[in-house]
Amino acid sequence: MTLVIESPGLLTLVQDLGRPGLGHLGVSPSGAFDRSALRQVNLVLGNEPGAAALEVLRGELVLRAETPTWVAVTGAAGPVTVDGDPRAYGRAIPLQAGQRLALGAPAAGLRSYVGVAGGFAVPEELGSRSTDTLAGLGPAPLKDGDRLALGAATHPPDIEDVPTLGRTGELTLDVMLGPRDDWFTTTAVRRLLESPWQVSPASDRVGVRLTGPALERARPDELPSEPCVRGSIQVSADGQPIVFGPDHPVTGGYPVLAVVLNRHTDRLAQAAPGQVVRFSRVS
């Protein structure tokens, strides 16, 4: 019961729903950046919702089955082939021993999720199989020739296509202001909520960096380091925001102007460099 990685593409990580509840150890939740896509791939395969899958950045993954199994692809949608023949995105795909699954580059979005019946059975670290890229927990990024053990599988349920993810165009994210909106000028708060923000290429699972007008502080002093969460919008001294992702630092040293609501933080997993993000205030 194994799969072999023939090519991991730019970056392929094992991710499940992470390790919540360990903030006191200095450990962030980590886990799939696009949790809804992870849950979907597991639904399609009849797995537990948090079974470990592969989070593939910008496609170009090739893997080979060593034993017959089922796989499926959700998240950012691009070409999916088995031994060169097209297969459906978002559906269980049978793989015979020796067959190769290949992902092309996604047309929209950044991160695809490749699940397997039974999930990937890599060893857990602190209760999760997720790779935390900041903390260095969990398996290393996958490389050519890695052999991954699979969990016990059942036959996948017969499920219709899941909807294609990977939005193009502008992303709008609901935010709540605070906790440190009072550290910023009213102009800065207005700019955050009214300006288009461009996703910077320097974004990763730690945080999505945005570029736009400078967000000026109302006070110049240093913020004593403060805990943060996935979705915290921290503004560094150069006035540019970073929205923390699943591998965020447990504490940060710059004030958090607003927080993206939990239900919208998954959308940032698919925000490509240059894409426009807007923030919408909810009370």
Place this chain on the structure above:
Amino acid sequence: MNLKPYGDTALLLDCESLDEAQRWFAALHDEAEVVLGARSVLLRGDPAALRSLVGRTSPVATAASLDGPQVEITVAYDGADLDDVARLTGLTPAEVVAAHTGTPWTVAFGGFAPGFSYLVGGDPRLQVPRRDSPRNRVPGGAVGLAGEFSGVYPRESPGGWQLIGHTGLAMWDTAREPPALLRAGMTVRFVAA
């Protein structure tokens, strides 16, 4: 202490001092997922339920003082920001090193990343702001300063602290129990390599 909103998955207790934050942390850490900051405590969970929890809780009277063992950390003072720190503090680079090694530091709290500890109680002349823009990559073992704190990056990560040197000592190792070398209450003395 002021309660501050923190999105829809957390609540922040904004405190006057590290001591007050530690006393709230001690009162709440069995009741909720709690993360300690330098002047604040983050509670994770449903904000309304957390508000009610805080409303029926009082901070403990005194934060536990943990007189832990002393740890020596040998540092090569070759950090990229050593000259900037000298300029910001009005000291020479050699005086920065003397100040950093001359006073013992105390581990206040962990955070930022596994194995990272905020050290307090050092020479007050060493208080410097963070860099204007954080570096995307700070090497593991880098020794830095920010505000009233010193700290050692446990592994390569982004970071905004002023880097004055590096050590080869492992700050975090999940094969070790406990994995973090430094724990709250310990005394740390830096030694120039």
